[in-house]
Amino acid sequence: MSAPTDRPPQICVLSPRRFGRRAFQCGHVEAQDVLAACDSVDLICLEPEPRFELRERWLRRLMYHDVSRRLAFVNPGIKPVRLTRDYDLLIVMCATYWEFLYVNALEGWQDHCRTSICWIDELWAADLPKYRYWLPSLNRFDHVAVGHYGTVEPLSRLIDRHCEYMPGAVDALRFRAFPDPPERVIDIYSIGRRVPAVHRALLDHAVTKGLFYVYDSLLNSDSEAHAPTEHRDLYASMAKRSRFFVVAPGKADTPEQTRGQIEIGSRYYEGLAAGTVMIGQIPDSPSYHQLFDWPDAVIPLRADGADVADVLGSLDLEPERLAEIRRRNTRQALLRHDWVHRWHRVLDIAGLGVPPALQAREAHLNAIAALIEV
Secondary structure (H helix, E strand, O other): OOOOOOOOOOEEEEEOOOOOOEHHHHHHHHHHHHHHHHOOEEEEEOOEOOOHHHHHHHHHHHHOOOOOOOHHHOOOOEOOEEOOOOEEEEEEEEEEHHHHHHHHHEEOHHHHEEEEEEEEEEOOHHHHHHHOOOHHHHHHOOEEEEOOHHHHHHHHHHHOOOOEEOOOOEOHHHHOOOOOOOOOOEEEEOOOOOOHHHHHHHHHHHHHHOOOEEOOOOOOOOOEOOOHHHHHHHHHHHHOOEEEEEEOOOOOOOHHHHOOOOOOOHHHHHHHHOOOEEEEOOOOOHHHHHHOOOOOOOEEOOOOOOOHHHHHHHHOOOHHHHHHHHHHHHHHHHHHOEHHHHHHHHHHHHOOOOOHHHHHHHHHHHHHHHHHHO
């Protein structure tokens, strides 16, 4: 998949999309597709070898105790790929830390890529000490970015180099409901992890008021999508038909893993772009206050769910306020939180120019945002 251009691809993107189809990985497939549509890109779609899953699990466990620090350079069971041409930039985009091992299947990449960046989305600061043996292997990349604001500083200290903060994003064109919004037939939409007390309160409120509350009823964080693109299309279609959209900080239901670190979950960007009224917890972090710095970006709910009925009841009495929240949220997603804005930052870090197709997407997003404002 490449951008419509006559010049040869200048960017190489490593993608596990053919076997990494867990729901939380589908957003990264979406991000890669946005970049491929906006620049001259070669997507290197990796293929697993037999017994890949077993080998990967074995390797991950051993890496915690690998004082030799060599296992971080071992191919976890991916069919080897050798580049045959040169690129200006290699991008290794990882939903979780172990995906960076996939670069070990790309033989000789340092001889063919002028610059490289490893972007690990989920990496918690509390876990860094137990990762101490493999973290130094990140220094093989020219740039390292992480999706958790609270991890940037401790990771930078551990590997003795500056790391970048790279927030999440969304395909705002896929998720937007404006300027021709469908009817919002779903009253409340909750997807993925949830705060148990808030969920119980929403269930009670939905029954009492006869509301349509859509939520995940199966407990399986490793559920796989048949096709990542179809999964995102369905998700976006439901979100843009929802009135209220439930959000919570990353891993809000497992505080023993986050150890007090508060991060913006991907739901905030997705609910935003869909023009929903987001309800739930406001992440008390510098990144949230910088990236969501407008009124009513999230309508707060108490963590014990005690105010659910009062908050939703009062909001339903203010239809003009709700309409303004939806317009404002969509505009902010279009102007600041589309994947194209993150790719713009990646290209800046790598010292590459912004291609015309990427500029055209930004201009298109701005035009829709202006139309919504009018």
